[in-house]
Amino acid sequence: SGAVVRDVALRPGNVFSGQVLNQRGGPCQEAEVRLVPASEGQVLTTVTDAQGRFRFEGVSGGVYRVETSFGIAMYRLWAPNTAPPAAGQSALILQGDPTVRGNLGNVGPLGWTLIGLGVAAAIAVPLSLDDDDDVDDAS
DSSP, X not given: OOOOEEEEEOBXXXXXXXXXXXXTSOBOTTOEEEEEESSSOOOEEEEOOTTSEEEXXXXXXXXXXXXXXXXXXXXXXXXXXXXXXXXXXXXXXXXXXXXXXXOOOSOHHHHHHHHHHHHHHHHHHHHHHOOOOOOOOOO
C-alpha cells in the first residue's frame, strides 16, 4: 500500500529486536509491541523494557508490520547471513513521527472529483484571463 519497507537482518537464533523512542529521543517504557506477519501466521506481542527496547525470538524471515501505540512500520526480516548489505540490525520506532508517506487517506470518488475540478480550474482560469489574441482591427 505504498508503505516503506525496511530491511533488517535477524540475529543468530532468529532474534528481531528494536527500540521505541518518544519525540525527544527518550525511551518509551512498557509500550506494547506487536509483530504481525504480512502473510498468515501468528501475531507476537511483547512489552518494551526501561530503555524502550523490545525483542522477539524464533522469528522467521519475511515481511512484518510492527505496531505500537506510537506508530506502525513495515520490515522485511532476513534470516541470519542472508540479508542485503544495506539491511539494518534492529528496528527503530519514533513516537509522533510527523512523516507523511504520500497517503491521501480514504479520499473516495467525490474527493477525487473535487481534486480534479480544482486542478482543472487552476489551469483553465489563467488561460481564460490571458488576452494575447492580438486581433488586428485593420479597417
